[in-house]
Amino acid sequence: MAMATSACQALLLFMAFAAAVLMSTASGTLQYNFYSSTCPNAEQAVRDATTMIISDDPTMGAALVRLFFHDCFVRGCDASILLDQSNSNPQPEKLAIPLRGYSAVDAIKAAVEAVCPGVVSCADILAYAARDSAMVSGGFSFPMPGGRRDGAASNLTDIFGSLPAPNMQVQALVQSFANKGLSAGDLVALSGAHSFGVTHCSFVTPRLYPAADPTLNATYAAALEQACPQGGAGGTVLNNNNFSDPNRLSNQYYRNLAAGEVLFTSDQTLTTDATTNKMAQDNAADPVGWMARFAGSMVKMGGIQVLTGHQGEIRRVCSATNSGS
Structure with missing residues (x-):
């Protein structure tokens, strides 16, 4: 089992390395x-x-x-x-x-x-x-x-x-990513980052009121209503992995997606298109495959409209330009 895990990790590193070198060359x-x-x-x-x-x-x-x-x-x-x-x-x-x-x-x-x-x-x-x-x-x-x-x-x-906005439907999301040179596969792979972190009730309540979105799991919707009551101040709720580890980046997101236990319309809409739904199912079934796809998409995203060579500057502090103006 340990050898299999090591082999999977080696494959992941190789695939990600290939993506990085491809971008460079x-x-x-x-x-x-x-x-x-x-x-x-x-x-x-x-x-x-x-x-x-x-x-x-x-x-x-x-x-x-x-x-x-x-x-x-x-x-x-x-x-x-x-x-x-x-x-x-x-x-x-x-x-x-x-x-x-x-x-x-x-x-x-x-x-x-x-x-x-x-x-x-x-x-x-x-x-x-x-x-x-x-x-x-x-x-x-x-x-x-x-x-x-x-x-x-x-x-x-x-x-x-x-x-991309949390209320977007799948075709708008695909187009939003395409505008940045990213594919539908990148969209689905990077959406796995919604497995960790927190969000605000203001992004969730549109799916709850005046009536709960029927694509939400009923038990999950009731829990969200408790966390974000109608007319409430709009606090912070945990993420799609509330019931496991909200600080763990993993492919659990895709299993929650299939169960209707995700926070945003932009999450659930991935199941409404045959292509993105199949990608989500593949990521749910294959954690190492998802890791490799996530890694490749992170590298690809990291190349969007970059400044290189003599363009821009190297800031002394990240919150201000070197001129300070």
Whole structure:
């Protein structure tokens, strides 16, 4: 059994590595082991800091993956989601949606700066931290190419039309991902990240009131109504894995999907299309296969509209441009 597990892990690593190298050679932009000569300990520094952060607060794994997703879908993977309000960015992206994990990214950046000042971009740090969150919270690892540089602009209006919404139907979701160069398979694989983390009642109540969505499992719907009463203040509820481990990244999401025990319309709608439903069923039945697909899709997402070479900059701190304006 141990040998079989090792073989599966080796296969997963090989498939993810192939995806990373393919991105590097096909695009000519991102490279595996990008900092091998300029900062050989960069990825280890990110990994050590990320592991410590999630060990102290297990909810941070999901927060870091979500930050990476939001960053890449809005303006590309350029760390624009991390910028604070400033004269040149009076309405940055982070004002639009309440996300967690900014202080964690700052801590990881500080750890890397202590090793190699001014070398590693915040965009790469966020990509590596998301990768390492999968390792800590999901038990699997994969290579992530580097070479991204940091952008100077962040505007909350760029979010509208860029991010898929929790009330979207499957065809709109597929198109949203296609707009970023991602496939329906990437959509389904990355949706597995909804197996961990938390959400707000405001995203759940549209499925509960005035009448519960009939695609919801009745017992699950009743539990959600207890957590998010109609007319309530709108607190925070746990995720699709409430009944197992809400801080564990796993393929349990797909089994919950089949049972009608998922939070968002954008989750349940994956079962309404024959193609995406078959993908979800395959991910439910094959945890190692899902890990490989998730890894490949994370790498692919990490290549969206990247700044490379002499574009952008390497920020000294992730929350501000080097000019400070």
